[in-house]
Amino acid sequence: MGKPITSQIQPELLARENTVYSVRVPLVQFKRLAELLNDTQGDFTAECRFAAWDAHTKVYGQLQAELGLLCQRCLQPMTLNVDKPFSLICVESEEKAEALSDELDPVLLDEDRKIQIVDLFEDEIILQLPDVARHEEGDERCQVGKMEFGKLPEGIKEEKRKPFEALEALKKDLKLK
Numbered sequence: 001m002g003k004p005i006t007s008q009i010q011p012e013l014l015a016r017e018n019t020v021y022s023v024r025v026p027l028v029q030f031k032r033l034a035e036l037l038n039d040t041q042g043d044f045t046a047e048c049r050f051a052a053w054d055a056h057t058k059v060y061g062q063l064q065a066e067l068g069l070l071c072q073r074c075l076q077p078m079t080l081n082v083d084k085p086f087s088l089i090c091v092e093s094e095e096k097a098e099a100l101s102d103e104l105d106p107v108l109l110d111e112d113r114k115i116q117i118v119d120l121f122e123d124e125i126i127l128q129l130p131d132v133a134r135h136e137e138g139d140e141r142c143q144v145g146k147m148e149f150g151k152l153p154e155g156i157k158e159e160k161r162k163p164f165e166a167l168e169a170l171k172k173d174l175k176l177k
């Protein structure tokens, strides 16, 4: 377990110590993320280190979260387990962020060269969300296809019967004329 940090930090100061820090923040504190979740219970956690990196400070480590989403196939709750390495470069301005190469992920420090832990990680977590949340293929809880299939034959029979009835009625009409 690392040294706990939870609120505002100054990355370049933390980079002076070769320490592993552990972060634990309730998911509900990530306001933009929370709006995208079906369930905001649980915590975001990360183990991270800070290091001087080319006139900036790099924050890197492993992040973990269980994100409660709504499956867009069966419309039931599902959990997305996120457990991945991350690497973020702290920059003081938008211009410096743009000057970084594309494969680096910048995070913006405030004018005191500080950042809220929530702001440090929020975009990184949001990036883990799928375009369309779905249970994994073959998940037995994801049953919408089977349920609709059960209902479908009856509907089809009725649809089919009606045109014939209409045709019969039409024939009768023609014979009468």
Ligand SMILES: [Zn+2]
Binding pocket: 071, 072, 073, 074, 075, 076, 134, 135, 141, 142, 143
């Ligand atoms: Zn599903």
